[in-house]
Amino acid sequence: MKTTRLYLSNDTSSLAAGAGRLADAWRERPEIQLIRTSSRGAFFLEPMVERDMPAGREAWFNVTSDDLPRIVGGIGGTPVTEIPFLEQQTRVIFANFGITEPLALDEYQMRGGLKGLAEARRLSPETIIEELRLSRLRGRGGAAFPVWKKWQVAQQTGAEQKYVVANADEGDAGTYCDRMIMEGDPFRLIEGMLICARAIGATRGYIYCRYEYPAAARAMKFAIQKALEAGLLDFDDYPFDLEVVVGAGSYVCGEETALLESLEGRRGVVLAKPPYPAESGLHGKPTIVSNVLTFAAIPNILANGGAWHASLGTEGSRGTMVLQIGGRVRQPGLVEVPFGLPLRDVLDRFGGGMAPGARFKAVQVGGPLGSLFPESQLDIPICYDAFAEAGAILGHGGIVVYDRETNMVELARHFMAFTADESCGKCTPCRVGSVRGREILERIQSGQGAAEDLMLLSDLGETMKTASLCALGGRAPYPVETAIKHFGEEFRQGVKFTRPA
Template sequence: MVTRLYLSNDTSARAAGAAALAEAWSDRADVQLIRTSSRGAFYLEPMVERDGPDGRIAWFNVSPQDLPAILSGTGGTAVHTIPFLAQQVRYTFANFGETEPLSLDEYQARGGLSGLEAAFRLTPDAIIEELRVSQLRGRGGAAFPVWNKWKVAQQAKGAQKYVVANSDEGDAGTYCDRMILEGDSFRLLEGMLICARAIGAGRGYVYCRQEYPAASATLRAAIHKADEAELLELNGEPFPIEVIEGAGSYVCGEETALLESLEGKRGVVRARPPYPAQSGLYGCPTIVSNVLTFATIPQILSRGGSWHASLGTEQSRGTIVLQLGGRVKHPGLVEVPFGLSLHQVLEQFGGGMAPGSRFKAVQVGGPLGSLFPTTGLELPICYDAFAKAGAVLGHGGIVVYDHETDMVDLARHFMAFTADESCGKCTPCRIGSVRGREILERIQAGSGTMDDLRLLDDLGETMKLASLCALGGRAPYPVLTAIEHFPAEFRSKLRA
């Protein structure tokens, strides 16, 4: 008898051991291995599943010698009873762990392409109206209302218009775009097609970071399949979508630097306005949106904008995709409506701290995100509350630091990152980040003074106000919040 087993083919699942399992079981005649996307419960990976009477049954942290138990059906857990997953509200990530990433049939059987079909029944204006009703804001970090951007691009004149998916997921601590590209690429393509129909675009690009080789390979295969199924067409005209790879520059995740890089130039930030929706790739109207944003759009069309607006909080509608990392017990992907507090997310989903670790701080929103100490955890996760606290949600990365973290070294790490990644166009970021790093190195070496802390504060304010883009503008936040919440650590290193 052949037993069908499900095993994720996601990069992180493979790194956790799925690759070794697949290799160990490759010559077993009694096992049919289906390689799916990952459910995102990475602390349980490698996770092996099989069909049960009441949905899938899973075995956690599996090693090759666990196969007899799995085949005899002993010791498994029903997937729908895993609290980490059962407490989530999954829409964009509903298929994860269930389907084979490149099966268009499975994608369609689970509601895929119904958003595009709905879009074909609507006029471009009606599509944009649906997005206005949905109150969807861009998920890449800037949180700009999506409909507004589309309206501008729709009304802009140009010989050509472009749709560009930003898949330069450079914020450390985030991986949801990678999971979408590796696990549900058709959803991204569907969202891009809907956008193209709304604004009248003739060509699409996905700018994918070089660090994601499996993502770009899967996406290319998905584009090929979609093309074979004659999906990459609008109004009887072909709508080609091409994958272009980057070359390791963080700032190319900023939309104008991304466009420069897509054109093959140095990834240097452009001054805005004009915004890309008016004048983007090769000077043509261009929508640049994050992968997660595009992947959210199909269901807004199929379920209706008011469905999306019914989820979340006043200024933050829909679901947020959080990615837990660092010293939490349960690192993984969490999709929930906006509004839970940081504390709830870390306890309910993060499962508390990793064994042997005590909480020190949590950083939300990538390497440019603010740090929160124990006293800051009641903050609800939504755009308005974070903005009020002078923080950002960014792309939803949440990294927890434990008691062993040296805050001075961490602050130096942040400034060194910005100094490395600054594109060099504006002075506050180019020079400010280097000076900031030098000051922190001085403090770390024990020769800093109180004046240096004041200087950092002053420098930070200048960078916040005068930088051209969010890299320089946000870079001071993690450093200044580290000093604000852990002043004793900085003072103890100063020269007497």
């Protein structure tokens, strides 16, 4: 009997959407051969099953185990190139997703992988850094710092040992692209880290992966082993050691100095900068700490040239942005597009509008420290400059849509409580301010707010923004303040105004 090759994602979210149940149900079926791939990120269509057809891959959506005869018969599939959610994207970093088997190094290579590394081995460290300068790549973890500047500092700082650290502590709620990269295209992260190591002269690397991502840590360990066996981790004159380290549940460990403290086994407490890690980081040595997505952007830049990367996006924001749409939208999923698309277009074209029965109230961009936008402000383009001008952040690309049933006072309280829980305690504005902020919001929520509470909250916010050591305390007031600014009536209802006699 002829067996049909079917492709099914093995991504954690695909499994949560039912891909695991399908695989279990079909395991013993002789008429098919099931290939487990990464996910295309169109999670609203999952479980999604694909197969090769004469004109290319076709897909079946929201598949149940009863759909097998239809799929094997080739009936009712949609060409993958005609799925609007995917067809309108520019997949550069996520080009392999849904196509390859994550841990197959030969497939990675067949689709252009390792070209960037080969180029980097050929070039001098200075030339690699120059290529990155031309690319105008900025860090994708949140701070958006020019990548080449960090690398240049680390390269020029003399030391017998240097480190490369991938920040895989993806703590911003609403984001999952780092998890997808580690589970779905782990060799891309390894390649990006190796290029960095080659540029700055690092001999050791760590992937600091959060505790909540067990599948990602497993995939990375396996991929490192394969890379090692293939000789990828050997530079001409020295070997590069790469290791996965699992954290233990602390949001602030996504801040680079706290991450390095944690990597050394201490409390993950934020340190004052300077010195910056590029000069004095892990064990006091020059260290590049970058987000997983940043490292994953690098192989293409070396393979295609910095000018290619700089040709995508807007003036201050070059390349593509990976957005992760979640919350009350019809089509939650991962979207990679060049910078510059208005937020409204992202929500309409990719998000597909609101989930059935839900009505739009606000959208939050940039994770738990990101600002809230009401309907009237959705024309803002997705780029660093426009967001900075609006006092907002793109952060790690999380976009969460809230519906009319969302209570804004409860949401604001949630944000302050989150900061109070996760504050490392090093600086007073964050440690004490977040607790006082939460208390004030709890009073308002219970209808016991005093007349001056909103003013007090605003003053507290100013102090936290000005005087906190890192972005946790410094950004925590923004979602609360934007909630009050755009939905003030809900807050004023909880405040007992004192009237003049």
